[in-house]
Amino acid sequence: MYFFEWGSWVMKLEPEEARKDDHKLEKKLGTKRKLPYASEDDEEQADARICVSQTPKSRGPVYVFNDTSLEIRSGTLEAKRGLISIISMSIIALILIEAGLCVKSFMHLIEHLSSPKKPSYWQHIYPIIFLGTLAISKSYLYIRYGLRFSRLEIFTSRHLLIRFNRKTQQVYLHRPSYCGGIVTLPWKGVTSSGASEKTAIASGIGVPLFLYWSPRVTGTLHPEGAWVGKAGNNQAELRDEWEFIRRFMDEGPQGLPRPRITSHFPWPWQAFTPQFEGLTHYFRRASRTTKVGLLLICPAFLIIGLGHWLSLLLCWKPRWPKLIRQAGLPGKPIPPLTTLADRPPHIQERLRANAHLWTVRPGKRPERKTGATFRRRQPKPNNSEQS
Template sequence: MNFAEWGFWQAMLETDEDRKNDKEIEKKYGLKEIAAYEYEDDESQKEAQQRASETPRTRGPVYALDQTILEIRCGMLEAKRGLVTLFSLAIITFASITTLFSIYFLARMLNQLSSQTPFDFFATIPIALYSTIAVATFGIYFKYGYHLSRLEMFTSRHLLIRFNRKTQQVYLHRPSYCGGIVTLPWKGVTSSGSSENTAIADGIGVPLLLYWSPRVTGTLHPEGAWVGKAGNNQAELRDEWEFIRRFMDEGPQGLPRPRITSHFPWPWQAFTPQFEGLTHYFRRASRTTKVGLLLICPAFLIIGLGHWLSLLLCWKPRWPKLIRQAGLPGKPIPPLTTLADRPPHIQERLRANAHLWTVRPGKRPEKKPRRRRGKSEVGQS
């Protein structure tokens, strides 16, 4: 499911009016904007160049690995896809059935007229009724629901990230509504698996995050990618990151050979992701909780079915020829993505919002300790 990536890209393009509404929500719920500083960004980049684990391994899914490239599945909520597909297919099926009913009654009326049967006005009622329902359902769906369906279906089957050792570049494969295909430099990347300072939620239930600040991207906004499976702990994410780091900095020699996954949508590729990042909870859960989890297994099967249907209704992602040939002898190195590569209206929004992502110089100012009022001061007030 591409919901997180779609939301991230929409935040990059948000209008001033939407931004104003966001600030009102932040003020209402006491949320504060966290600014980024150069010192922290530099430290995160340095930590990403250091060894993070002694047991590098990737849990995949890995789609390609050789002396030049490493390609892994991306996506923050990839394991959760399925519900949107089920709801979308239910709406499409309902609208299709009403369309068939209207066609059936229309054909029956035309057959009666051809047999010189007297015209029956009431025969037009079911035709008008079912046609109205079908047109209204399809109209509302394509206006308000189709763009949500494309977060799981009628789009690329997976988000991908490709690492190229020869060019020292990283390529992100995403639909256009999630930021599109971009080329980023390897140098300057930061990772949630490189240190405790950059860890997220102790690695439980989230994939490995790779992040490029606006200082690195050159596109006036940051870029990010959630790589691989959701983690059960921070150690798994450190191992995953160390596998990627060693591949890019030292080569595939000495790294454990991962299982290469096919792009074909086999059923088990849809059902097993439902349990990604849950081993931590299963091991520590009480007996009552484990029984409850067994009772809701049918729900996992239903979501898994929706996941599989979403994979069947998508197509295999394909890289541009320039990226496919990158690193081969005599082939050009893909240029890094710049602001000029975006359409004019996208460039306008990115320029307008550039100040929101600007990395501030120096260090983050230290928080001033809050002065606690003494009893005498309280009494005087």
């Protein structure tokens, strides 16, 4: 499911009028958006160059691993897809049934009109008008409002991908155009949720490894981020994943354990096993009552798994541009980094208008004052003095 990536891209293009409610909520809660400082960004980038684990390991799914490239599944909720697919296919099936009944009534009308007895044909006209109106109106509403959500799981790329190229020292993100599209980013300048405790997210429980590029690095006036691999059960798993990627890019594949290569073909187990990613932590520490409850809701996992498989079947294998596929090979050009000029003019306009939301402030963050300062109260004048 690409909901997070889609929402992030929509937020980067959101006009000022649409954010008025967000500003009102911030004022009501007394919170304010904190922009990062250059010193903090530099510190996080420096942490990403340090060894954080002695047991580097990729839990995958890994699609490519060779001397040049490492390709891993991306996306924060991609493994949890399924529910939108079930709802979408139910709506599409209902529209097709109504359209089929309308066509069937139309065929009966033709048969009756060709009959020599010329019977009354109004009994067929009414179903044609009623069913045709329902099918057309529902199709319009679905295409106008519902298709954008269906494309988060079906009729799109089967997976979000992230490819690390050791020879070019670049990182490539493969996303649909409505999620930001395919971009080329530099390896130098990346920060990671597995690099230090300061950048860790939720102790690594239930979330994948997160990589981040600040606007100082991207050159597109906005940050870029990618969720890599499976959801973690603890921070140690994410550190091992990050260390595997870091050593591959900085030192090469030598000495790294070879990961299991996953096929892009939508096998059924690729849809059911992801439902339990990041849940081992809860299974181990859960009480007996909780474990019984989890067993009782197993049919729900089965239904979502079926929807997940349906989603994979209705999507197509993601394909990189030729320039990226050949990157790092002898004699082949190095892909240029993605810049603001690569976006359509209307997208450039929105990104420029929202650039202030992601600006990295120069210098260091000012230190907070520990104690409050009070002005000395002036004595009140006496009445005799006033007179």
